[in-house]
Amino acid sequence: MSSTSFARGIFLGELREEEIFPYPQVLDSDQKETISMMMEAGHAFFQNTNDAAANDSAEKIPEEQLDEMRQLGMYGLMVPEEYGGLALTNTMYAKFGELTGEYDLGLGIHTGAHQSIGYKGILLYGNPEQKEKYLPSLASGDVFACFCLTEPSSGSDASSIKTRAVLNEAGTHYVMNGAKIWISNGGIAEIFTVFAQTPAIDAKTGETKDKITAFIVERAFGGVSHGPPEKKMGIKCSNTSEVYFENVEIPVENVLGEVGGGFKVAMNILNNGRFGMGACLTGTMRMLISKAVDHANNRKQFVSNLREYQGIQQKIARMNLLCYANESMAYMLCGNMDRGAPEYQIEAAMSKIFASQSAWDVCDETIQILGGAGFMKDVGIERWMRDLRIFRIFEGTNDILKLFIALNGVQELGNLFKKQGNLGTVMGLAQKRVLGMGSLKTKVHADLEPSVKQLQEDITKFHIATSAQVIKYKKKIIEQQVVLNRIAESSILLQSMAAVISRANLAAEKGDTSEVVLASAWCGEAHQKIAALVADMQNADLTKVDNATLNVGKLSLDNNGYLAQSPI
Amino acid sequence: AVVSTQSTGVIDYAVKIRVRPDSLGVVTDGVKHSMNPFDENAIEEAVRMKQKKIVKEIVVASCGPSQSQETIRTALAMGADRGIHVEVPAGTDADLQPLAVAKIFSKLVEKEKPDLVILGKQAIDDDANQTTQLLAGMLDWPQGTMASVVNAADGRLTITREIDGGLEDISVSLPAVISADLRLNEPRYATLPNIMKAKKKKIEKMTPENLGVDITPRLKILNVVDPPVRQAGEKVPDVSTLMEKLKEKGHL
Helix, strand or coil: CCCCCHHHHHHCCCCCCCCCCCCCCCCCHHHHHHHHHHHHHHHHHHHHCCCHHHHHHHCCCCHHHHHHHHHHCCCCCCCCHHHCCCCCCHHHHHHHHHHHHHHCHHHHHHHHHHHHHHCHHHHHHCCHHHHHHHHHHHHCCCCCEEEECCECCECCCHHHCCCEEEECCCCCEEEEEEEEEEEECCCCCCEEEEEEEEEEECCCCCCEEEEEEEEEEEHHHCCEEECCCCCCCCCCCCCEEEEEEEEEEEEHHHEECCCCCHHHHHHHHHHHHCHHHHHHHHHHHHHHHHHHHHHHHHCEECCEEHHHCHHHHHHHHHHHHHHHHHHHHHHHHHHHHHHCCCCCHHHHHHHHHHHHHHHHHHHHHHHHHHCHHHHCHHHCHHHHHHHHHHHHCCCCCHHHHHHHHHHHHHHHHHHHHHHHCCHHHHHHHHHHHHHHCCCCCCCCCHHHHHHHHHHHHHHHHHHHHHHHHHHHHHHHHHHCHHHHHHHHHHHHHHHHHHHHHHHHHHHHHCCCCCCHHHHHHHHHHHHHHHHHHHHHHHCHHHHHHHHHHHHHHHHHHHCCCCCCCCCC | CEEEEECCCEECCCCCCCECCCCCCECCCCCCEECCHHHHHHHHHHHHHHHCCCCCCEEEEEEECCCHHHHHHHHHHHCCCEEEEEECCCCCHHHCCHHHHHHHHHHHHHHHCCCEEEEECCCCCCCCCCHHHHHHHHHCCCEEEEEEEEEEECCEEEEEEEECCEEEEEEEECCEEEEECHHHCCCCCCCHHHHHHHCCCCEEEECCCCCCCCCCCCCCCCCCCCCCCCCCCCCCCCHHHHHHHHHHCCCC
């Protein structure tokens, strides 16, 4: 099935409607009722039992509480019922995930590291025997799982990992040696999804090369140990530790997926779980906005309550727009996943970047609005700032994911140009696209039509500008990270525009036009930002400035620090 | 069998109530509804009795529009075995008064023949505290209202009731009607697996007409208003000024 990905389409100058209109509505009435009841149970647990501040101070979730969480069923949300899970769809899982976002991110990472990545590999790639053997006790939370990829010298550069697993002579077991760092649940897990280099014979050349293989490793195999819990800035109650593998004997039956296919397994696991962050952080942002609004409505300085001042109103407005855009993208993503979209990795990367950056900005502004109180531990906001910082780093750094998005798009264009021939042809075709974008197939509410026009205009400009960069740099565009970042940022904004227009349109069709103002305001802001980014891409003078700036960076790196002497 | 009653979901206790523009009620549209807190105590007590093997089967019944089904499902998720939904059209549920509910339940009791009926002592929307008493009267069964402790022995129940003067212990024979008070127990919250299991439990649907009950309200609400806004006080410098002011305002 060919791709209908909206994100891929914008690089080609296309506004693909299949995945954005109508806004995905994937829950039937029974599922809506189920998730509503589950949310009630979840709220009750988080309000009455969990104490996020205490968890943060103790750097632990109390043992008795883990039992309650097992009974509540929090550890097997997406596991099929036959293995004792709740078989939630992606959208239902995302909605439930808003609870950890609203109440306790540290706890959210504990449960997420377990099921969203820890044993997700077994769900996606496990054979029936592996599923039968491992899923029931993982779904019940009787045993915990973790995802072991990162090593001291391999973070973003995942394929450079050094942990190795070598098949024994009898061909019955792989023997694994290596060390992993910063593993969430590393200190409490019994089941480890581990990625290691395995010698593989290339079918064509007959050469032996190292290729990554994924393994299900049990602590019970022996040789698995872990370090003390890391002391972290935030998400403190979530256990993070080093995990060591010393001559661990792993039966060949525990290879996950294909031998040598481990890198893909790793990337797909991360890709598959990425949607969760957008929904989770929607919960966080909504909660923070409540606190900021409450303060602004009640705190009086000078002649009136803070709410009367434009500076505060603007901050509150921005927080709402960021939350709205994020939520729209998040549920569009998992909705499309549930509808069976053939691919979604670009949209997932976009959602992750937008969610983590927006949440950080919203939290930062909340603290600013609260003033000194925002800085005080007892008020409770500072913990959120500490917890949120990691979201821009883990699960694929925002920096890497931006490059991933841009390079995917650039590759799409590269393929297109190869087919089309010389530069003249390419620019001619681009011009045609400018004239060619007619009205949408979808009938959109009249009040949203200006935003649709902005989106169409911006996609066209983006396509032309990006094409020009591809033509200019050709294969060397891989090195042009300043350009690639502009491309990525523009594309994320375009995706966000589509998401809010679609969502506001859905509400308007149901008779509620109150969201039009949110969608229009966001599109207006995005439109301006995209215009600036696109102009920057095409500005020859700015390229000179960029290069000069980069040079400052290089000199500082050579100088081992800040370049200037004291002025006095 | 125990018939444990559910009023229709009530507005969640944490929601800020607003009076309707026509002053005939409060705004319910789009407002969060939850199970009535006292009904939670009732269901919880029934589930504990079943765990202690005092009762064999718990049937939960609710009268209301289609949303009542979610309240019934919550009760099923807490441990009730099956449900009965007596459906009334949306919009008319606000007119469903205790007398009508009691009549419906007496018909259900005829049908199901339980040994015990447990209700929440009152709904937090109208605070009527009448249904239990009316039902007991209709059935001519003993009643134990405002129960904060219930014990079973030798086919009888001893009930501790919270009353204005303190605590009253009574002993009733079965079958009986009880209403649950807040301190009767700490209701469990439904676990996610139990919510899933509840989907497979049966809910029987019927209408008041099926039961031959006329639910036309007998009481008419004339007016609903917010409590008067508290007036600001006035500080006075000394006692003689206070006396003057009180005389001025006609309080002396």
